[in-house]
Amino acid sequence: GESVGLHLPTLSVQEGDNSIINCAYSNSASDYFIWYKQESGKGPQFIIDIRSNMDKRQGQRVTVLLNKTVKHLSLQIAATQPGDSAVYFCAENNGDGGSQGNLIFGKGTKLSVKP
Amino acid sequence: ETGVTQSPTHLIKTRGQQVTLRCSSQSGHNTVSWYQQALGQGPQFIFQYYREEENGRGNFPPRFSGLQFPNYSSELNVNALELDDSALYLCASSPGQLSGNTIYFGEGSWLTVV
Numbered sequence A: 001g002e003s004v005g006l007h008l009p010t011l012s013v014q015e016g017d018n019s020i021i022n023c024a025y026s027n028s029a030s031d032y033f034i035w036y037k038q039e040s041g042k043g044p045q046f047i048i049d050i051r052s053n054m055d056k057r058q059g060q061r062v063t064v065l066l067n068k069t070v071k072h073l074s075l076q077i078a079a080t081q082p083g084d085s086a087v088y089f090c091a092e093n094n095g096d097g098g099s100q101g102n103l104i105f106g107k108g109t110k111l112s113v114k115p
Numbered sequence B: 001e002t003g004v005t006q007s008p009t010h011l012i013k014t015r016g017q018q019v020t021l022r023c024s025s026q027s028g029h030n031t032v033s034w035y036q037q038a039l040g041q042g043p044q045f046i047f048q049y050y051r052e053e054e055n056g057r058g059n060f061p062p063r064f065s066g067l068q069f070p071n072y073s074s075e076l077n078v079n080a081l082e083l084d085d086s087a088l089y090l091c092a093s094s095p096g097q098l099s100g101n102t103i104y105f106g107e108g109s110w111l112t113v114v
Helices: none
Strands: A010-015 A019-025 A032-038 A047-050 A056-059 A063-067 A070-079 A085-094 A103-105 A109-114 B006-009 B010-013 B019-024 B033-035 B044-050 B051-058 B064-068 B074-078 B086-093 B109-113
Touching: A019 A085, A019 A109, A032 A063, A032 A070, A047 A056, A047 A063, A047 B074, A063 B109, A070 A085, A103 B044, B006 B086, B019 B086, B019 B109, B033 B074, B044 B064, B074 B086
Parallel strands: A010 A109, B010 B109
Antiparallel strands: A019 A070, A032 A047, A032 A085, A056 A063, A063 A070, A085 A103, A085 A109, B006 B019, B019 B074, B033 B044, B033 B086, B044 B051, B064 B074, B086 B109
């Protein structure tokens, strides 16, 4: 079946370093991808999104890269801070052209930032 | 703050009971989706409502039902609760039903079934 997965379940980085969180997807029809950050006990927080007609998009301290050839998505966080510690999910639109609320999530990567 | 509010934040129910969870969407958002998130997992799509009609459903049984009201707020109802229904239930709203509209989540309702 179609699924979104993550290469690494946990990632530990030093404060100030850059973080890279990876995600693989399998639905070639997906046309919209989102990264969410979820802190303990809270709902997912939108970070950045990208459409399939783009390969890179930048936000404040974050960059999302999309490689459609290998169906790979990554989130880069520059100068990682302790407040970035959370679980990060990538999600894809299921590509059915209709209900865009039907996002498929991976299991998440837990990012821990060491001071 | 996303402007998506959910209630209650926590509740405990007994197996076999029924539960209603509520969601107020962000102002101007006419599309509401519900997700179930089990501990340690990613959210799973339950269904979406657009202009008071169900507009897409995930792999959940009919005892999961919903409503959307004219003001775009929404309810999730679960009948005949099972232990495996224990999870965080997330409501998400967006300004439209089509792909590319940013989807914002509320903080969720924690349901424990005993």
